[in-house]
Amino acid sequence: MSTSSNNKQEQKLPPINLPDSEWKEKLTNEQYRILRKKETEFPGTGEYNKHFETGTYKCAGCGNDLYDSTSKFDSHCGWPAFSSSLGTSVKHEKDADGYREEILCAKCDGHLGHVFEGEGLRDANGKIIQQRHCVNSASLKFAKKN
Numbered sequence: 001m002s003t004s005s006n007n008k009q010e011q012k013l014p015p016i017n018l019p020d021s022e023w024k025e026k027l028t029n030e031q032y033r034i035l036r037k038k039e040t041e042f043p044g045t046g047e048y049n050k051h052f053e054t055g056t057y058k059c060a061g062c063g064n065d066l067y068d069s070t071s072k073f074d075s076h077c078g079w080p081a082f083s084s085s086l087g088t089s090v091k092h093e094k095d096a097d098g099y100r101e102e103i104l105c106a107k108c109d110g111h112l113g114h115v116f117e118g119e120g121l122r123d124a125n126g127k128i129i130q131q132r133h134c135v136n137s138a139s140l141k142f143a144k145k146n
Ligand SMILES: [Zn+2]
Pocket: 059, 060, 061, 062, 063, 064, 105, 106, 107, 108, 109, 110
């Protein structure tokens, strides 16, 4: 049976902790490299880099709703860029390199990309963007709004 409340229930699931071997089976090689090993896809190659449809970008690892298409903008940096994330679905941590801010899925700890602030970028409406979430396409799965 399918009801419209399914999405809301999904949000309340506890954090996902799978052993590495299970992630390897569940994900494609590219997704595994990026989500679990924190690698970065080549700029300009990602499926969602120039993707501007209406809907929700979910975590490719666990399906957590991460970004709404209304926050997506064209940063010309080669990766999907968002000005904000949905609720508390994305967590921020100091990157291992000691200076960048890493962003991860709050539910499965999958690596998404990095956040940059104060770059003076503007969105399509000319509004200054405070934060640029620079996200790997491989970390995302788009769900089109019907
Ligand atoms: Zn996730």
